[in-house]
Amino acid sequence: MENCQNCHKSFEGNYCPDCGQPARLRRIDGKYIRDEISSVFNLDKGILLTIKELFIRPGKSIKDFLTTDRHRLVKPILFILITSIAYSIINHYFKIEDQYVNYKGMKGTTGRMFAWVQDNYGYANIIMGIFIAGMLKLFFINSGYNFYEVLILLCFIMGMGMLIFALFALIQGITRVDLMTTAGIISMIYITLAIADFYGRKKPINYLKAVLAYVGGMVFFSISLLFSGILIDLIF
Numbered sequence: 001m002e003n004c005q006n007c008h009k010s011f012e013g014n015y016c017p018d019c020g021q022p023a024r025l026r027r028i029d030g031k032y033i034r035d036e037i038s039s040v041f042n043l044d045k046g047i048l049l050t051i052k053e054l055f056i057r058p059g060k061s062i063k064d065f066l067t068t069d070r071h072r073l074v075k076p077i078l079f080i081l082i083t084s085i086a087y088s089i090i091n092h093y094f095k096i097e098d099q100y101v102n103y104k105g106m107k108g109t110t111g112r113m114f115a116w117v118q119d120n121y122g123y124a125n126i127i128m129g130i131f132i133a134g135m136l137k138l139f140f141i142n143s144g145y146n147f148y149e150v151l152i153l154l155c156f157i158m159g160m161g162m163l164i165f166a167l168f169a170l171i172q173g174i175t176r177v178d179l180m181t182t183a184g185i186i187s188m189i190y191i192t193l194a195i196a197d198f199y200g201r202k203k204p205i206n207y208l209k210a211v212l213a214y215v216g217g218m219v220f221f222s223i224s225l226l227f228s229g230i231l232i233d234l235i236f
């Protein structure tokens with residue numbers, strides 16, 4: 001009998017029957033490093049598979065993640081953090097956004113809050129996702145998905161939106177051609193199609209609801225920041 005190193009159940013054989021942990025982990029060696037690297041860049045699993053799936057069939061792959069298979073795609077919160085960091089790095093390196101918006105000039109707490117959003121897209125996107133998820137719950141009230149499942153949907157598709165921005169920011173940084181409006185339009189189109197695909201792409205009304213919920217959530221998020229900033233400045 002062995003004791004499982006993960007869940008401590010005692011068992012016989014090579015794998016724990018409860019949690020699947022192998023009786024003995026192999027030592028880290030060159031093969032392990034090669035496997036880990038290829039798993040990142042492999043189109044059959046890992047982050048590239050996730051991007052491919054979310055691009056080709058967003059609705060189905062996210063539904064599969066929610067209901068049947070949670071190992072195929074990368075973890076959604078990790079996904080939105082990684083893609084947001086990728087965009088932030090490119091953005092800072094080429095100083096893209098400084099040409100468009102500079103919240104640091106805004107006075108008071110509100111200005112600092114918007115500057116924080118600009119410096120922390122990863123976390124800010126998750127907070128924005130909470131507002132948009134609330135809107136989607138309202139617009140698709142009979143869909144049967146709970147709030148957290150909708151939030152997972154948003155982590156995946158907003159992560160893809162960030163990737164679209166990252167890609168265009170990179171091209172803009174290299175070519176000096178202004179592409180941020182194009183990036184905004186393309187990511188908006190992707191997000192609308194992906195949300196509608198998730199809730200049922202055959203119903204035309206779903207596309208309208210997707211746009212309204214997404215834009216509504218963003219507006220609601222911005223207004224909340226604005227008013228809480230003003231309120232904090234009034235109190236102190």
Ligand SMILES: [Zn+2]
Pocket residue numbers: 004005006007008009016017018019020021
């Ligand atoms: Zn176990």
